[in-house]
Amino acid sequence: MKYLKDSDPRFRMLGWRAGSFAMLALGLMVLLIVVLGIRQGYFVAKTRLNFVAENGAGLLPGMQVRLSGFKIGVVDTVSLNEAAKVDVDMLVETRYMKWVKPDSQAILQQDGFLGDHFIEIVGGSPTLAPAEDGSKLNFAPALGLADIALDLRQRIIPIIDSAQTTLDYVNDPRGEIRQTLVNLKELSGEVRQTRAALDQLLGKVDHVVGSELPRTLQDAQKTLQRADQTLADVQVRLPSVLDQVDQTLGHANDAASEAAALMGTARRAMDEAAPRLPSLIRNGDSVVRTGRELLDGAAQSWPLKNWMTPPSASAPLPDSRQ
Amino acid sequence: MKSLFTLILSAAALALLSGCAATPAAPKPVRVQAAEAAVLAANRASQAGAYADATAFWREAGVAYASIDDWAGQGEAALGLAQSLVRSGERDEAVRILSGLRGDTLYPAMVRARAAYQQALLQVATPDVATQSLAEARALCGVACPWRSRFDNLAARLAMQAGAYPQAAALLAGVLASDDLPQGERAHALRLSAELALQGGDLARARQYIDAAIAIDRQLAEPAYLIDDYAFLRRYAGAAGDDVLAGEAGRRLQSLCAASPDAAACRAD
Incomplete structure (x- = not known):
């Protein structure tokens, strides 16, 4: 028996309407989840890659993996291994794997100074096949501000120390530079004294030129007179010497003529013999060949063939040890 | 009695005369004779160590065979030429010559197999390439290959270079089990087995193998092989801590290297 009766037409098929509304909302929610999942890459085939980092600073599950600035995957797990290093697994969309090679490098980078960290995959030989599922990449950690400052400090401090050492060396009163300056000062004083001595010396030279030079010129004139006399003697003896040289050249000319005649004779002999040389060589070659054939034939006949080992008629096969 | 003696003498004289009266073999064509004479001369020169002369004779044989369209002969001449060039250091x-042989199908398969094998020997420094050449040699040589032991020895040597010691051991065991094994290959297999045993720390077996190898190589009288053996023996003595043996092996090696300074082991020493 029905106690309540819905006479209002708005409540007719209320159950169906509410159910339809709920189903529609549920359907939209599922559709939204699917669309968001696709956008997030949940339904895309992925390839697992991994690398080992020295420490886990900045490495978190879910962080982006990028290639040329585009997101191509996410970090799946970050865990500490037995060697106290950090194992990092990445999931990279398989459609991008054609650019990820076995020698590609994973670099930890950061968006700006304060942005999120992400993994950038760079490099890789174009000729290599794409990295396979489970491949291990090389990892290069990014330098943070503290690392850069530390690196800068390590580079600058030796320079400052070196500059300090140099300045100490320059300022040392017993050092070589200060001593050199002192020596230079003393040297300039000595140069002044030397100049005074030089002035005195030049005065003496003036005196010498005035008194000693005329006597020296007289001596030179006497020497020239003796040289003139010697040249006159040479002029008297030169004709006889030239006659002897002329005779010697005549003998040399005769010897050259005889040598030329000898060469001519030799050349005629060679011209006569030359046409016969090829036939002589051919005959000699024929004799050698015939002799070789005779020896070969003899070696193959009884009883010589029993005493000699015939050489192989084919190329020798080298041992595997060569 | 006298008549019997006369009868025996007559029969002997008849036999001798009939031998002399045998029809001589028909002479071969001139170019064939020239080619075969060049091959014989090349082999003689190789045996005498005159590799420059051997190279010239192999070239002469190659030209002679080429002029009568004999590709098997040409191939033999090219193989011999390559071998004498190797001996001359070229x-x-x-x-280059062996590569040309391998790629030309006009040469018989056995010639191409030998070319691939000889090239593999020259490629030992690059084991991957040598292994490929050796595989081609095996394929061309076929199932009943007469050079299987050489191929197996070379394969074992390449496997040892690559660190595949179990594979090398299996190959060497097969080689040593062969009946018709050339002595040079047996000695090589024994020396490689000695290397394997030393690698595995089995000093007693290593000594046993190298002693057997030295005994064969002394019979073969090949300086390079003896130098290899004594270089290994000195290494073995070092591993065994036997200073007396190391000194003796060193002195023998020094004497051999003084006589053959161009051997690879002497240059490396």
Whole structure:
């Protein structure tokens, strides 16, 4: 028996309407989840890659993996291994794997100074096949501000120390530079004294030129007179010497003529013999060949063939040890 | 009695005369004779160590065979030429000739198999390439290959270079079990087995193998092989801590290297 009766037409098929509304909302929610999942890459085939980092600073599950600035995957797990290093697994969309090679490098980078960290995959030989599922990449950690400052400090401090050492060396009163300056000062004083001595010396030279030079010129004139006399003697003896040289050249000319005649004779002999040389060589070659054939034939006949080992008629096969 | 003696003498004289009266073999064509004479001369020169002369004779044989369209003969001449070039230190030219043989199907398969094998020997420094050449040699040589032991020895040597010691051991065991094994290959297999045993720490077995190898190599009288053996023996003595043996092996090696300074082991020492 029905106690309540819905006479209002708005409540007719209320159950169906509410159910339809709920189903529609549920359907939209599922559709939204699917669309968001696709956008997030949940339904895309992925390839697992991994690398080992020295420490886990900045490495978190879910962080982006990028290639040329585009997101191509996410970090799946970050865990500490037995060697106290950090194992990092990445999931990279398989459609991008054609650019990820076995020698590609994973670099930890950061968006700006304060942005999120992400993994950038760079490099890789174009000729290599794409990295396979489970491949291990090389990892290069990014330098943070503290690392850069530390690196800068390590580079600058030796320079400052070196500059300090140099300045100490320059300022040392017993050092070589200060001593050199002192020596230079003393040297300039000595140069002044030397100049005074030089002035005195030049005065003496003036005196010498005035008194000693005329006597020296007289001596030179006497020497020239003796040289003139010697040249006159040479002029008297030169004709006889030239006659002897002329005779010697005549003998040399005769010897050259005889040598030329000898060469001519030799050349005629060679011209006569030359046409016969090829036939002589051919005959000699024929004799050698015939002799070789005779020896070969003899070696193959009884009883010589029993005493000699015939050489192989084919190329020798080298041992595997060569 | 006298008549019997006369009868025996007559029969002997008849037999001798009939031998002399045998029809001589028909002479071969002149170019064939020239080619075969060049091959014989090349082999004689190789045996005498005159590798420059051997190279010239192999070239002469190659030209003679080429002029009568004999590809098997040409191939033999090219193989011999490559070998004498290797002995003369012209390895690049030898490799070029062998590559040409391997790629030309007009040469018989056995010639091409030998070319691939000889090239593999020259490629030992690059085991991957040598292994490929050796595989081609095996394929061309076929199932009943007469050079299987050489191929197996070379394969074992390449496997040892690559660190595949179990594979090398299996190959060497097969070689040593062969009946018709050339002595040079047996000695090589024994020396490689000694290397394997030393690698595995089995000093007693290593000594046993190298002693057997030295005994054969002394019979073969090949200086390079003896130098290899004594270089290994000195290494073995070092591992065994036997200073007396190390000194003796060193003195023998020094004497051998003084006589053959161009051997690879002497240059490396």
